Amino acid sequence: MTSQTLSFTILGTGALGGFYGARLLHHGFQVRFIAHSDADYMRQHGLRVDSPLGDLHHFPVDVYRASDEIPQSDVVCVALKTTQNHQLVDLLRPLVRPGTVILNFQNGLTMEEALSEAFPDSPVVAGLCFLCSNKLGPGHIAHLDYGLVSFAPQDARGQAWVPRLMDAFASSGVKVERFPSLLKARWRKLAWNIPFNGLSVVLDANTDSIMRDPDARALAEQLMAEVALGAAACGAPFDAGFTAKLLEVTEAMTPYAPSMRLDYLAKRALEIEFMYDRPLREVAKLGVRLPAVEAIARQLHFLDRRNRQGDT
Numbered sequence: 001m002t003s004q005t006l007s008f009t010i011l012g013t014g015a016l017g018g019f020y021g022a023r024l025l026h027h028g029f030q031v032r033f034i035a036h037s038d039a040d041y042m043r044q045h046g047l048r049v050d051s052p053l054g055d056l057h058h059f060p061v062d063v064y065r066a067s068d069e070i071p072q073s074d075v076v077c078v079a080l081k082t083t084q085n086h087q088l089v090d091l092l093r094p095l096v097r098p099g100t101v102i103l104n105f106q107n108g109l110t111m112e113e114a115l116s117e118a119f120p121d122s123p124v125v126a127g128l129c130f131l132c133s134n135k136l137g138p139g140h141i142a143h144l145d146y147g148l149v150s151f152a153p154q155d156a157r158g159q160a161w162v163p164r165l166m167d168a169f170a171s172s173g174v175k176v177e178r179f180p181s182l183l184k185a186r187w188r189k190l191a192w193n194i195p196f197n198g199l200s201v202v203l204d205a206n207t208d209s210i211m212r213d214p215d216a217r218a219l220a221e222q223l224m225a226e227v228a229l230g231a232a233a234c235g236a237p238f239d240a241g242f243t244a245k246l247l248e249v250t251e252a253m254t255p256y257a258p259s260m261r262l263d264y265l266a267k268r269a270l271e272i273e274f275m276y277d278r279p280l281r282e283v284a285k286l287g288v289r290l291p292a293v294e295a296i297a298r299q300l301h302f303l304d305r306r307n308r309q310g311d312t
């Protein structure tokens with residue numbers, strides 16, 4: 001099968017799924033979108049993506065609700081927030097048939113292990129996205145910057161799929177790279193997400209304010225240094241200079257509200273479990289503690305509860 005014949009189902013047509021799905025569709029791939037509250041709107045108005053790569057408006061689009069009968073695709077892309085992962089296996093069950101590859105785009109740690117456990121016969125690949133994209137409204141996505149997908153296989157079956165997936169995304173105008181170690185790739189992503197997603201909520205600040213202020217920046221650096229310790233403890237040490245480079249990239253970034261900040265402002269559940277609790281749990285198994293990461297995780301849990309339930 002050549003990559004051009006691949007078909008994709010996007011589970012979760014939000015900021016990320018809508019962006020990559022629209023690009024694949026634009027470049028001739030068959031794409032089925034599973035939406036939630038936007039499904040009716042998308043049926044009537046399609047999917048719009050504003051992007052520096054060129055604005056796209058697809059109409060009509062092949063859109064489903066999770067409960068609908070959905071034709072089989074070669075690739076199922078997981079683009080839900082991890083706050084929905086309690087229902088992920090049930091949502092995937094009707095979509096994953098023999099031969100279907102699961103491509104997981106979520107931020108966090110341990111998601112692919114859970115997917116492999118639930119679907120032992122299916123190839124699982126992680127697509128770690130360095131992307132700044134927001135959902136503006138129903139069926140309307142704003143891609144702000146970046147878009148690189150780092151493909152990392154969960155196991156040998158996933159490994160065999162990586163070249164075809166990379167081809168498909170690259171031919172859709174998406175920057176791609178291959179990352180042989182999933183564990184390393186996941187910890188490298190956490191090196192950004194743990195400091196900046198958390199601090200953006202706790203300090204009520206975008207990335208540029210955090211990088212400009214000496215105290216906020218010191219907190220980000222402290223958290224990043226602890227993530228580096230965690231990564232090394234788990235056998236996925238960062239290369240020399242990696243965290244310095246990440247700070248440099250963040251400094252150069254268009255001022256950005258990380259997804260956790262947008263979720264907080266919209267009173268949506270925060271992705272704390274897979275971004276903070278799971279990494280802390282993995283290092284705790286090895287007898288390692290990351291006190292600054294623990295502290296910010298507790299603050300986030302408090303703020304999340306208060307934000308969604310009123311005073312606790």
Ligand SMILES: NC(=O)C1=CN([C@@H]2O[C@H](COP(=O)(O)OP(=O)(O)OC[C@H]3O[C@@H](n4cnc5c(N)ncnc54)[C@H](OP(=O)(O)O)[C@@H]3O)[C@@H](O)[C@H]2O)C=CC1
Binds near residue numbers: 012013
């Ligand atoms: N946005 C970005 O730039 C980046 C995001 N990520 C990661 O990607 C993942 C997705 O994030 P993002 O796209 O921003 O999140 P969004 O909230 O924008 O998108 C998630 C989408 O999933 C939909 N959804 C929720 N439940 C269901 C369901 N049962 N069936 C079908 N659809 C459902 C939501 O619909 P509804 O709102 O109607 O419930 C929403 O449109 C997260 O793990 C995030 O951390 C990683 C890198 C960059």
Ligand SMILES: CC(C)(CO)C(=O)C(=O)O
Binds near residue numbers: 107197257
């Ligand atoms: C690193 C970044 C900004 C882009 O991928 C991200 O993961 C997020 O906003 O959650």
